[in-house]
Amino acid sequence: MLTKPDRGAEDDERAAFGVPNYQRVRDAIRSDIARGSFAPNARLKIGELTARYGLSPAPIREALSQLAAEGWIVIHPNRGAQVREIDETFFREMNEVRVALESYAVGLCAAVATAADVERLELIEDEFERTLTTVAKKKGKIDVMRGADASALLRINARLHDAIHAIRPNREAELLSARYRNFFNTMRTARGYGMRRPDAMASEHRALLAAFRAKDVAAAERISREHVTNAMEDLLAIWRQDDPGHQGA
Numbered sequence: 001m002l003t004k005p006d007r008g009a010e011d012d013e014r015a016a017f018g019v020p021n022y023q024r025v026r027d028a029i030r031s032d033i034a035r036g037s038f039a040p041n042a043r044l045k046i047g048e049l050t051a052r053y054g055l056s057p058a059p060i061r062e063a064l065s066q067l068a069a070e071g072w073i074v075i076h077p078n079r080g081a082q083v084r085e086i087d088e089t090f091f092r093e094m095n096e097v098r099v100a101l102e103s104y105a106v107g108l109c110a111a112v113a114t115a116a117d118v119e120r121l122e123l124i125e126d127e128f129e130r131t132l133t134t135v136a137k138k139k140g141k142i143d144v145m146r147g148a149d150a151s152a153l154l155r156i157n158a159r160l161h162d163a164i165h166a167i168r169p170n171r172e173a174e175l176l177s178a179r180y181r182n183f184f185n186t187m188r189t190a191r192g193y194g195m196r197r198p199d200a201m202a203s204e205h206r207a208l209l210a211a212f213r214a215k216d217v218a219a220a221e222r223i224s225r226e227h228v229t230n231a232m233e234d235l236l237a238i239w240r241q242d243d244p245g246h247q248g249a
Contacts, residue, residue: 025053026063030182033072033083034190036243044073044081070179088236095232098180101173103224106208109167110220113212117167121212124163125205128156132198144238146192153198154188160205187235191242197234204230 029049032038049060068075071094075081084090135149145153165174204227211219 020059021055022059022062022066025049025055025059026066028053029063029067030070030072030186031190033086034186038083040083040085042083044083046080070182072183091232091236091239094180094183095229098177098184099225099228101177101180102228103221105165105168105170105173105177106224107217107221108170109164110212110215110217112168113215115213118209118213121160121163121209124156124160125202125209128153128160128205129202131156132202135198143195144192144241145195145198150192151189153193153201154185157201158185184232184235187239188231191235191238194234194238197231200230201227 029038029044038044044064046057046060049055050057053060064073064075064081067073068081071090072084073081074084131152135145135153204223208220208223208227211217211223
């Protein structure tokens with residue numbers, strides 16, 4: 001029988017704020033798939049999942065339905081849920097759609113960004129770089145940044161991109177983007193950053209903010225495409241290192 005995992009302080013915090021059980025278990029299953037706790041093509045049985053996560057079948061079923069919509073699992077009629085095989089083609093196809101949505105939205109924001117908007121973005125980027133400086137002192141000789149340091153950078157990076165999108169909101173684009181953002185953020189949380197990636201992120205952020213200040217829509221779209229693609233390539237490199245069987249997939 002599967003054992004109930006320790007989901008940690010982050011899950012406890014979400015529960016304290018009244019996050020529905022199906023959302024919490026959805027996020028937990030998604031994270032467990034990203035970390036490799038569930039093997040590709042593994043059957044996800046309701047009885048085992050209720051024991052693992054300490055919940056009744058109803059929120060488990062709702063969580064599985066949402067994960068199927070996001071592409072993490074496949075639900076077969078009369079056979080239940082199965083973990084999807086995630087390979088390099090899946091990474092790249094997800095990223096192609098994400099690049100198109102993200103760069104278009106960023107271009108819209110760049111066209112209308114005010115000086116005050118850019119100043120707010122720069123304050124967040126300043127925080128990102130201060131955090132990066134603190135993390136850099138602890139780098140040592142490791143190749144991949146994981147755990148609390150990676151999570152801290154991921155949270156600030158998410159705030160920066162949320163602040164960009166808030167300049168010129170597009171709810172429909174946000175709904176379409178959520179699937180792709182969730183996939184890459186979950187994989188990033190599970191796998192971390194290559195040690196060179198955060199410095200590159202800072203440079204790309206600064207270039208993007210310069211394009212915003214100049215209202216250079218074409219440059220903003222180009223930098224956004226490069227930024228998202230570079231992030232995906234870094235994540236793929238870590239994924240190949242963690243899972244050598246996928247090399248060359």
